[in-house]
Amino acid sequence: MDHQILIAVLLLSPLLGFLINGFRFRSQSYVIAGTVATLAVTVSFVCSILLFIELLALPAESRRITAHFFEWINLGDLNINAAFVVDQISSIMLLIITGVGALIHLFSIGYMHHDKGVTKYFSYLNFFVFNMLILVLGDSLVTMFVGWEGVGLCSYLLIGFWFSDSAKAAAGMKAFITNRVGDAAFLLGMFILFMTFGTLNFYELNALAPTTMEASWLGAVTLATLMLFIGATGKSAQIPLYVWLPDAMAGPTPVSALIHAATMVTAGVYMIIRLNPMFVAAPNTMMVIAIVGAATAVMAATIGVVQNDIKKVLAYSTVSQLGYMFLAVGVGAFGAGMMHLMTHAFFKALMFLGSGSVIHAMHEEQDIRKMGGLRKYLPVTHFTFILGWLAIIGFPFFSGFFSKDEILWQSFSSPRGHTLLWVAGALGAVLTAFYMTRLMALTFWGKSRVDKNIHPHESPWTMTVPLIILGILSVISGFIGVPHAIAEFMGHIPNYWQQWLAPVIRPLPIEELQSVTHTLSEEYMLMGISVFLAMCSAIFAYVVYTKKKHIAENTAQSLKPIYNLLDNKYYVDEIYFGAIINPLVKQSRNLWYYIDVNVIDRMTHVASDVATNGGKLVKTLQNGNMQQYAMYVSLGLIIVLSYVLMR
Amino acid sequence: MNISIGLADILLISPVIVLFLFSLIPLTTKVLNKNVEQSPATTLVVALMGLGIAAGLLILFGGSDQTIFNGQLLFDGLTKWAGLIAIVSAAAGIVLLYENPSTPYRQFSEIIFLALNSVAGMLILISAINLITVFIGLELMSLSLYLMTAMSQEQKLSKEAAIKYFVLGSIASAIFLYGVSFIFGSTNTVNTAELMQVAAQTIQADKLFLFGIIFVVIGFCFKVSIAPFHAWTPDVYQGAPTPITAFMATAIKTASFAAFLRIAATQVFQGSQNLVDVLQWLAVLTMTVGNVAALVQTNLKRTLAYSSVAHSGYIFIGLITVGLSANSAYSATAVVFYLLTYAVMSIGAFGILSMIEKSENDFVTVDGLAGFAKKQPALALCFTIFLISMAGLPPVLGFFGKLYLFGAAVSEGLIWLALWGILNSVIAVYYYLRPIVSMYMKPGDTDVSDNRLYASTIMVIASAIFIVVVGLFSGPLFTMIERSLS
């Protein structure tokens, strides 16, 4: 019972924060609003920790705390409860969401203090946390879907937070609709699962998941998982539905940190890990996921190389990193995926907040070409940003290093992996190192290109404290899940992460695992190659963007077509608009014009015209001449007589 | 030949006698009063008394299923009900007459005299089972009407209407009579009761008889305005003074249909499938012509005239059903019920028009009703009720009339006729809605010609109440009529 209360408090405290701030949305007192919101999330964080401790106390196999509140939808065989589960996976998510969330709330107090809609902002933020908690805690796909759409809604509201800019409002709408495409597939996936297994509860589904692998592409499990994966591509910004995420940077920067880096966008990965037995049973889906993940990782990284907006760079980086996570889950490395999810949450949140600090300092200037040399104005930001940078480029023994290399290794060594996947992953790592270094170089290092009117200054403590905490986490968090190879090397550090997750992760089938064997040396070699290449890339970028600018410009000039292609993000938006959206709108107009107006209404009018013309005919016949009338009588008589005689 | 006329004959025919006598009272008074017209109100009261007494006598003796005058007249349920409808609607027509600008008040007693005798003719027409008596009744009814039409204060259109009605009506009479002569020649009788026994066989064997029947049927078709014999209807309805139009659309139509019903009830149609077919086509043609023509009218009276044609088509469906069904009481009841329905709503609708007309030359257009609802909410509501009822929308009487009528058709397997009737109802809705649109939804200041038209107002409101109340409780009335018809 006390679990139930704990979970209730965990869930309701952000909701309460939302309501409190929501009802006084006109208030401009950022202190009250911020305090309320931050407190609400902090309460949740405390609950999360308590729950985590309770979980720790439970034996490994039965680490599961459930809270059943009420029956939600109950019809036929469908039985969906408002029930929530804290287990190994969701407890990690809980900690990330509430922990990082609380930090970002704190950061926001400083960041948003001058904004008129600050109370509204905090209420949205709290509401987001509430929905995210439902997403991760829900015990069934439908409950998850509640949060799934709920975070989408919050994302929509927060992206369009500065709604008077119509581009920003449009970005919010784009995010929601793109997500809806995924959601539609998600719904289909749910239906397939329900009709196949008769339940939508995660545990029941996982227990029912077939142990034999499904070879067919059209098998129920494959189809269902594919559909769910499409849902995940929407939420987690994978090809082909990633297009909304870069635009989503229109929202306030802490929002980007919370929603579009740390939490919401990882929901797809989380969902796949939640249902990992089901996905394991569908190798075809896994293959698709891995390929999509790898492709996204590379593609987003290439775009990131040429972006000049600090947040856009981070956004593409996020897309790219999410690609890694999908690559991981696609090859069956669920633990590694989850690990990367967590480390990414730390360092990407850190970098977003850092960029927020920069933007704050630069008075809303986001173009990195107009920055440079900020190191001296923003020491704390710079320092923490460096930590994040090192983490993301996989600098050894920073958190990103552990998770990313585990993913790369798994993509090579897993029975569902492939050399090409590893190549793609490594290429992505190289590119990541390049563009992140470029970002650092252009923003913090080199000569200042800052506008004379702008006097950058370090942010207040509410903003720097979260940066520092996240920086620390970015550095150390990798150590809780040190990969096997490195652990060997570092002296048998236990992999707490794997141990923790093991009970809820279904390993790949034993026969598959036995089919491939890899040696430790291979692992070292590959790790060495990737790290080496990444470091080279980083150094190259450093050199190019701090010392020898002309190289970059020359390259851009000489590779104009490629540069343009990347600069225009492979024209994906244009293709979507040109091939789908615009024709759809145009055809809709035609549809309305031709079908509604010219067919259906026309038919109605024709029918009435027929009647009216009939009436006019009768009117003509009724010409007022009584002899004419007598003629009708006689003709009528004749016709009747003749007709009757005909038989 | 021992034929005596007894008390029973006199009692049964007493409504006719009463009507005739009462028709003479105002006239006699006028003559005695040095040819000076007494107050129209008195005349009206006398006329209404006469009609009232006649109605009472009809109720008292009417439905006794007796034939009198050697099988000339039959007083059965049909006589009683159709007679009552005719008398009551005639009374309503007279009330309208009393307050209409086209009425020649200096000759009000003459008009009333003609009207009451016309009603007497109707009673004869309704009760006659001898075709020649039918003819006499028909002529008594029609000739009075022609004269009434011609006597309007309005000089141009009413005269034209009268002459058109007269000439075409005479052709119809001739056709009817020619048919009677053929029937007489073939069967040696013109008594419908006797005809009933031989009709079905004779019609197959004897083409002359078939022709006779067709001529008679077409004679009636003319009177009840079945297309293509309807052409006089819109012109005459429009040209005649509105109260007389009301009289024509209700009393005359009821009486003609009742007599027609007697022909149909002889089951004579059953002998010739072709005849049945062609009658069905006539019904379809009538409904369609009436409704589509009404769609394009602007003059409200003419619209209602065409609508009257369309309603004849609906009733004609019932009539065909009567001609086909073995147990015709139900179908006949449906027809009589519809006649009642149509009479009440027509009286009401024409009554409203009559009240709006400002002078004998005034005619009401559809758009001319604009703003009526603001000036006269009660009357506008009544008019709406009449129109809704005519359109056959529940819960008012018109719906139930149609329900029973189409129900009868469906039960005889004439589903396609019912379908056609229903299709037509849809067309009809459009033009029934237009006056409502005008009254309620368009700005304007249409008002009644005089706020002191008490008699008409009472009559119109009573009709509306009747339509609503009887509409809701039509079951007992239907059962009552059916019981007296079977």
Add this chain to the structure above:
Amino acid sequence: MNIGASSSILSLIIFLPLLFALVISFWPQRQTLRELALGFSLIQLAVSLLLLRDFDSTTAALQFTEQFTWIERFGISYFVGVDGISLMLVILTTVLMPIMILGSWKSISEQVKGFHVALFVLQSAMLGSFLAMDAILFYVFWELSLIPMYFIVGIWGGARRIYATVKFFIYTMAGSLLMLLAIIFMMRLTPEVTGGAISASLLDFYKLEIPFIAGDFFTPQTLLFFAFAVAFAIKVPLFPLHTWLPDAHVEAPTPGSVVLAGVMLKMGTYGFLRWVIPLFPDASSHYAWLFIALGLVGIIYGALVAMIQPDMKKLVAYSSVSHMGYVILGLFVMNVYGMGGSLYQMLNHGISTGGLFLLIGMIYERTHSREISKYGGLAAAMPIFTIFFIIVTMSSIAVPLTNGFVGEFLILMGAYQYSFTASIFAVTGVILGATYMLWMVKNIFFGPAGEIVKASEHDPEHRLHDMSKREIAVMLPIVILIFWMGLFPNTIMDYSKQSINHLLQNKQNYSLEVK
């Protein structure tokens, strides 16, 4: 004091509004008319809640039945009853009524008396058609509902009101007359099952076994099925019979739109559920594909066409076409999810689309424009209004925790159970629905201040003031219902579960018991 639902509570529910209408039409004071009407509607709501309280949701049987002979000759009776299928629609009708009256407080300024009389008569007719268990009685109420609606659109409507109202009337009338013919035909068949007497009772109709030959269109059951189905499809409205709806909605005054979308359209879908499917099980199954296809076309077509509408009301009207397509889809997949979802979606659509129309009405009162392109940036000027609008929008696009999700989810699930292809088409509606609604929200509320907002800034007389207390009071029940129904759907679905299960299990020989 324990006010129990007496045996004649249904008659009370049906005829109380008529009585109210009568009282209002003779009420001498103009000033207190609205308050009176509001009070009456609340009384009516209370009475209907009594019904809800005493309703037994554990049975599929017909409850609170009353049967009096009406027209004995044809076995037509005044026969009313309520079961799980109709109960919630009755409540929906009575709930929306006070909201509508309150919503029209300012917008209806002419002929106030007539307006409220029409509203109450309309309410009575609608309740009657939900509760009638006799074919003719049903038909009477069904058609009766047209007349006040006709006046509401025609008198208090917009510029093209007459075209719209006549179109509405004739479309609906055309369909329902076919139904009348079918009813008459079926009454002729009833002696088979009643042992000689004609009957118009629905329960006797249920007993009929009307011959059906698959593939032969001209068999009685097929023809009757289509006669009924067309009548209801026009009312729903199902593509391609929907074109009257946008016109009617655009021209109708706010309460007219609300009642049209909120309740009247439900009469069509209710008809399918109460009449078509149980009466003609073979034909319904055999031609289910057709209606599913039309429902799907309606979903997608309605959404696509809504997307390009420049007028808010027209957009919402086409969204109704889309939403009602879902309902039809759910009904004809003939499984418990589809049907349960459909029944739920009927309520949802009534509430959320009704809410949208109310909101559009409020903004129209202020600016006298419904052209989306003239708006923009309204969120800054009217934040509370924006909040309400977005909440209702979310309900309309079926975001979870709002009512819309539950219905749509169940219907889609039902569609999937019927066919994967059908569900693929159906879910596109989910995407498109979000597209057009958000497009509208974006263009009205977000972006830089548009023509109207700018004009209002400079003109103190036309300043856009945010929602008044009354307007909040109008919207609050709707928002509460949206969330209540989204969070606790069982509290509402429990009432209809038995009836739906009963229908699905005994589709071939459906019958209703009388409790």
Add this chain to the structure above:
Amino acid sequence: MSMDAVLFWFLSIVVIGAGLSVVLMSNPIYSALSLVMTMVGVAALFATLNAYFLAGVQLIVYTGAVMVLFVMVLMLFDLKRELQAFSRGKITGFFKIAGVGVLAGLLVGVITFTTQKTSLIAEGSPLAADIAAQAASGADNTKILSENLFLKNILGFELLGVLLLVIAIGVVALSRSKGGTHARD
């Protein structure tokens, strides 16, 4: 050719010829006079059919009364020449003439080809033998007629009285009404 036949053919030629000239004469006075001729011919035809009483009535009522009325009215109007005696219009004219022709054809066809009633006395007449016996003499015929008229059809007879009264009063009233011949205004 019996005398009867000769008489019939003569009379029928007269009737048809006169009837045609009623229709075809463009001067209404000539039409009226032709109508008199027709009436007389019809009266004679009645006589050939043993309906002597009716022949008399025909002569008195029609030629005597009705025709006088017609001629009088014509005189009253003083119509010397008709401007447009016949209706115009090619299509309608065609339909009218064709219609009349077809109607005549239909009637004659049905009369001659579908029945073979060549005799003037029905075989096995349903009436009583006494009538058959009395039928030979015209005097008795009138008696039977009068009995029939005053006993069996007394109602019709009385009604005709009413009708004539109504017509008389009505016509007078019409003539005195506004715009009538004897209007007081």
Add this chain to the structure above:
Amino acid sequence: MLETSMFSEIGLNHYLVLSALLFTIGMAGILLRRNLIVVLMSIELMLNAVNISFVAFSKYNMNSEGQVMVFFVMTIAAAEAAVGLAIIVSIFKRFKEVNIRFFEHLKG
């Protein structure tokens, strides 16, 4: 044989055909003549045709009822003529015209 019998033996059909011809002549008159009085005369022609038919049938059926009818028809025809003429006279008084052409105001 047929020739002789048709000409020499006068039967019912002869009278009926005569009546039919007269009837159609009357009909033609109504359809074609524009003078209202002539139209009225044509109506009389039709009624006379009917009378011939009645009398012929009366003789054929040996039923004097036919003759009674003729009597009635004649009376009514006279009454009709009276009414018709009265209306025509009143029309003439108003319009100075009895040509049908002038009475086409009511139409459509």
